[in-house]
Amino acid sequence: MVDQEFLRSLLANIDEIVEKLHQYTGKPFSELTETELYAVRYLVICLVEEIISICVHIIAEEWRERPATYTQCLKVLREKGGIECVEDLIPMVRLRNLLIHRYWEIDDRCVYQSIQQNFECVRAFTTWVRTRYEI
Numbered sequence: 001m002v003d004q005e006f007l008r009s010l011l012a013n014i015d016e017i018v019e020k021l022h023q024y025t026g027k028p029f030s031e032l033t034e035t036e037l038y039a040v041r042y043l044v045i046c047l048v049e050e051i052i053s054i055c056v057h058i059i060a061e062e063w064r065e066r067p068a069t070y071t072q073c074l075k076v077l078r079e080k081g082g083i084e085c086v087e088d089l090i091p092m093v094r095l096r097n098l099l100i101h102r103y104w105e106i107d108d109r110c111v112y113q114s115i116q117q118n119f120e121c122v123r124a125f126t127t128w129v130r131t132r133y134e135i
Contacts, residue, residue, distance in 0.1 A: 002061045008135050010050050010057075011126055017047045018122060025115045029108075037108045041099050044111065047122070048096035051089065054129060070096075083128050088121035 024032065024040050032040075048070070055073040059065050063080055067073040070093045078086040095114070098106060129135065 002058060002133055004133055004135055006057060007054060007129060007133055010054050011129060011135060014047060014050045014122065014126055017043050017050065018119060021047070021115050021119075025112055029112050032108075032112070040108070040111060040115070041103070041106065044092070044115070045096050045099050048092050051122070051125060052093070054125075058129075081128075081132070083125065085121035085124045088118060089125065091118075092122075 021040065021043050024036055024043075027036075052070050052073055055070075055077050056067070058081065059067060059073060059076050063076070065076060067076050071090050074086045074089050074093065077083050091114075095111065
């Protein structure tokens with residue numbers, strides 16, 4: 001059975017992370033300090049981790065599966081749960097992987113622009129979870 005309190009906690013974390021990311025990206029890119037740019041990177045990593053924690057929990061509890069990768073986890077949620085915007089979340093997972101494993105290749109301006117433009121899917125994901133599990 002899906003743990004609603006666990007999901008509620010993760011969703012609250014996502015809301016907080018998204019709010020902080022929007023605070024940073026509300027400033028012009030040229031005004032962000034190096035520390036703020038690193039904070040944005042860290043927050044993106046945290047955001048993806050929270051989304052994947054939700055995915056893993058739902059898949060394990062509802063369908064008794066254990067996806068091998070983060071992208072596979074999202075794909076299972078799309079196939080079995082019917083969530084539509086998975087194709088927009090997968091690039092975020094890949095960005096998280098780059099931030100962790102190949103951080104020296106990151107273009108912070110691209111991360112900044114992505115946050116400004118591409119967070120509708122995060123909202124759709126959290127709405128789907130809240131609606132499906134009455135949170």
